[in-house]
Amino acid sequence: MALTQARFNEMVDAHGAALYRIAYRLVGNQHDAEDLVQEAFRSAWNSRARYQANLGERAWLVTILRRRVVDGWRKQRARTISFDETVLDVGVKGDDPADREFEDHVQAALAELPEQLRETLLLVVVGELTHQEVADMLSIPLGTVLSRVSRARTRLRKLLSEEEVKHS
Template sequence: MALSAEQFHRLVDQHGPTLYRVAYRLMGNRHDAEDVVQDAFRSVWDSRDRFDAEKGERAWLIAILRRRVVDRWRRKKQPMPLSDHDESTPELVAPAEPEQGFSDEMQAALQCLSEELREAILLVVVGELTHQEAADLLNVPLGTVLSRVSRARKKLHLELSTRLSP
């Protein structure tokens, strides 16, 4: 079943803020996050004829977003910044600040994780995917995602304990 314009707008309204939060955490700054979310929604519209509501909207959208993030990383080939505090940049998708609830220390701790650990924890925690959805998206076994999320949580706890201790 092809995605209608009305369904597309509903997807943007319903899932845009989540995609933006995931993109912000993966990209590390507002500008790149906005760009990859726009690229992802452009890809969604371009592939609307392949939309399958049975497979789960959020997982499909995050899979597209993930591909756009990886494309951006490949093009940039430079270290990601820890945060972007440019308040003059208008928000295109999510009115709520993704920084709320994520301190600079948390953003720095996330950047200390390997890409595979960071991606797993962000898909499950920020992207609100089930472990199985994340496994399907990453094309790895469920046990691998469970292990990566567990290791990421332990490393984040250790990193934050070190950063926040007096």
């Protein structure tokens, strides 16, 4: 069933902020993140005839956003991705210098994670997708998703604790 304008507007309202957080964590730049979200929604609207409500709208939108991000990476070859459960829900950098410093440390630690670990963790934590949805999206086994998320969290904790020791 094709997506109606009214339902699409509801999806934008319901998922716009989450898509922005994902895009921002992937590209590390407010302007680029806003552009990517806009492009993702434009692509979603253009492909509304293929929308299948039973497959999950957030997963559908995140898949489209992910494709836009990958397209951008292919063009620029510059990758700056970051996310962490403790920072993800805080939003984008605030006015408090301590918060900005903490997020900068997290950004640096996340930049050191291998791309596959970053992406998988991002989709689960920021994208709020189930492990199975991520497995389907990335065309990998569920066990691989679980393993990547676990390894990403372990490495991130280690990197952040090393950073904390440096600044103590």
